[in-house]
Amino acid sequence: MSFDRTTFAWDSFIAALADLEIITDRPQVAKLSQDYYHFSPILQTQLADKVGDLVIRAKTEAEVLRVAQACSQQGVPLTVRGAGSGNYGQCIPLEGGVVLDLSAMNRILRLQPGMAWVEPGVKLAALDREARPLGWELRMVPSTYRTATIGGFIGGGSGGLGSINYGFLSDRGNLCALRVVTLEPEPRVVELRGDAVQQVNHAYGTNGIITALELPLAPAYPWAELMVTFGDFATAAQFGQRLGDADGLIKKLICICDRPIPQYFAALQRYLSGDRPLALVMVAEQSLELFKELVREMGGDLCYEKSAFEASKGISLGEYSWNHTTLHARSVDPSLTYLQTIFPHDRDLALVHHMHQHFGDEVPMHLEFIRLQGLTIAAGLQLVRYTTPERLQAIIDYHEDQGALIFNPHTYTLEDAGRKTVDPRQLAFKRTMDPQGLLNPGKMRSWSPSTP
Amino acid sequence: MSFDRTTFAWDSFIAALADLEIITDRPQVAKLSQDYYHFSPILQTQLADKVGDLVIRAKTEAEVLRVAQACSQQGVPLTVRGAGSGNYGQCIPLEGGVVLDLSAMNRILRLQPGMAWVEPGVKLAALDREARPLGWELRMVPSTYRTATIGGFIGGGSGGLGSINYGFLSDRGNLCALRVVTLEPEPRVVELRGDAVQQVNHAYGTNGIITALELPLAPAYPWAELMVTFGDFATAAQFGQRLGDADGLIKKLICICDRPIPQYFAALQRYLSGDRPLALVMVAEQSLELFKELVREMGGDLCYEKSAFEASKGISLGEYSWNHTTLHARSVDPSLTYLQTIFPHDRDLALVHHMHQHFGDEVPMHLEFIRLQGLTIAAGLQLVRYTTPERLQAIIDYHEDQGALIFNPHTYTLEDAGRKTVDPRQLAFKRTMDPQGLLNPGKMRSWSPSTP
Ligand SMILES: Cc1cc2nc3c(=O)[nH]c(=O)nc-3n(C[C@H](O)[C@H](O)[C@H](O)COP(=O)(O)OP(=O)(O)OC[C@H]3O[C@@H](n4cnc5c(N)ncnc54)[C@H](O)[C@@H]3O)c2cc1C
């Protein structure tokens, strides 16, 4: 039964779910069919016309089961949405159908020291707000933590603030369990625990609708926020590596931006004099004094410092880091796009420096230091002065040829991003969870209706 | 004024300090002049006859100042003692004199989230007992945590349980401040903060008497304790490296012992069947489920598991790790001694495997995985079936030639251990803190009465 959105009997479909919150208003549906894909000029052209047919805002697992059943029985594509802040069109429906918005399914089910049980629509900042008085917080959050949902983070995100300690969501231990609804004529709820959670992690909702999550929490240190400028980028980058490798200094964020990126941070200009390479860091208050010894040792200029308390009341530097760097840059110069890079482990950062010199102003340097399988690694979210798709691809190819892995953000399929191959576990899981291929069709392009 | 213990006027010296607790009873003085140097057959011969002249048990900084003054004005050597559990004769007086025992100077001055202020005689376990109800604990402790003092740990220790997260005491951030008393005719109290604390860290009390310490605390996760056995040592070692590199799994101890070491653990025999390579681990309860996935992946046999609560009531596996492994081994076979090794960073552990095969049963393998400047490293506390000093030296030389750094435990001087050179900062500091060279003479052998 092939879905034809123009001839589909929407009225009866909607009538059968009339007690649920359903949005049919076209402008609103259009809005709720988009994410931040426009950060990529490539995706801009590919996804601009993609829109859902209607939006259903489910609030409970029972409602999710009903929507899944209706879609399965009538062959309607279903694409899940959290807050719609993804960068690769993850929640954009390629073939129309239902956008299942779970942002109102947002109860914190249970909190105990070190562990949280939540519904998928819980905003990351809302969870932290509840957990922090108990001394705990999420291990890692994207810079969109104020608006992003936990379901969307696991469904489409990777890591962020805190990844300098705990790695990425794909690292064993950072996600304990998921409840996932199938897309079948009689949908089931499947509980995944242990390594099995990785079947659904970062699968763009193509192989199950997450209805509950069990996550480990991290100790909520009071995080001071500081800015340090340096005379040159090489020293700033080295500072990032040294801080990442300093096991006695507790940190949550090590963001290094070369000129001219700091100029894009309008609200921070009054703290920055001149146009110098900049480190944005979050450091535990207990480590502040010794952190400043590292700054001193590396010749940095500490130009901004807020205690955790002060930082909680105003600007948070976290919202200038990770892909917020790109957001602020594009608000000044919309011709900018970005890369996602993992540089090889190298305490001298040779390849980073090579790329810095090779591309110069065409690819302004932005590094986020993270832990990757026990090593302090420079991840790059470098900006790119976009000209043509061919030039962008040439820049990407050069990085790959030199050994800097690109996790291509200019693609909406799972296979072309990240590891650039299909994840066989995720594909196999889709066959059992969504045999009709109705969940977010087109995103796992390896899937086909052929026999498994 | 040269000190001659046989002609020195002890009676008047003691009389002037008669209100302090002074021990002159020879057997007790002998006992309080020793540590665990006998783990080394080399040190056994060199230090067996070393003894103090009397022991003074000071309880306050004021009392310490009076003893320092008396020793300085009368030219008497002064050697500080905590609990006397060092392994290299750190607290053994080489030239007699006063043993200043600070084990009764044991007040916890102040505890707040993330930081502790303590007197030097505080036992490490006592500090943890007070801090844990607040959710905090010491970042790192030696396996002698039940008896060792914090002053002795900073004065003569390096690291231990927790070093897999925070590195060693010498890593910036793990020690915030020290109050240190000089040995001068008018002794001063010097406060050291920031990097300056490293002048006194692991200096064997040769350049100041620590009277208070400010230390950062770590989140007190509930630590489950587990034993996992493997079919062969290579897999057990690889498991240690993988666990160390698993950023999403929270751990405090990764101790790997090859055959026949597990047989030396009498109280653990009933949990171990056969003689298999063994991992002793402490893992945060929130990480247990995913930890077991790693065990499964590596084909380990989980043969023992205690929750944090259960572990708090009986045996703690921590007291089989680090140099307690040597303690238990020597209690069965006193001909055993040990090495202290830092293997180069290598996720394949090639040099570990080489040494394992090269020395076989002569050097039973015992690894402690630690973090060292951002890298998961295998430290070795391998046992040695001791035969002769020449053979021991040949084993040490072979390790060094192959790139496995030996931190020689068979020497009582600072210069011959560790880095094998004098630490110029510590030497320079001694000149300002102890111009007469009366503090623990002979341990910093580079010091001489010549002009600085
Ligand atoms: C300025 C900016 C900065 C960013 N910084 C970061 C960053 O630091 N790190 C990072 O990882 N990302 C970052 N992102 C991307 C994005 O914000 C995050 O990944 C965020 O966590 C996504 O959450 P969301 O609720 O908006 O998800 P959405 O965009 O709504 O959904 C993301 C994907 O998850 C799926 N999904 C949503 N809910 C469910 C569910 N319940 N079950 C199954 N699948 C589901 C969707 O189908 C979609 O494929 C950034 C984006 C922007 C615009």
Ligand SMILES: Cc1cc2nc3c(=O)[nH]c(=O)nc-3n(C[C@H](O)[C@H](O)[C@H](O)COP(=O)(O)OP(=O)(O)OC[C@H]3O[C@@H](n4cnc5c(N)ncnc54)[C@H](O)[C@@H]3O)c2cc1C
């Ligand atoms: C079985 C066993 C296992 C061990 N495991 C470990 C381990 O895992 N990690 C580790 O690092 N060590 C280990 N050790 C060595 C030792 O137990 C620790 O280093 C311990 O912390 C020393 O504390 P202490 O109070 O016994 O010090 P002591 O032995 O009394 O003194 C150690 C040194 O510090 C100096 N000192 C003591 N107090 C002061 C002060 N107030 N001011 C200045 N100097 C002072 C002394 O002069 C001496 O040089 C082990 C020893 C044994 C026997």
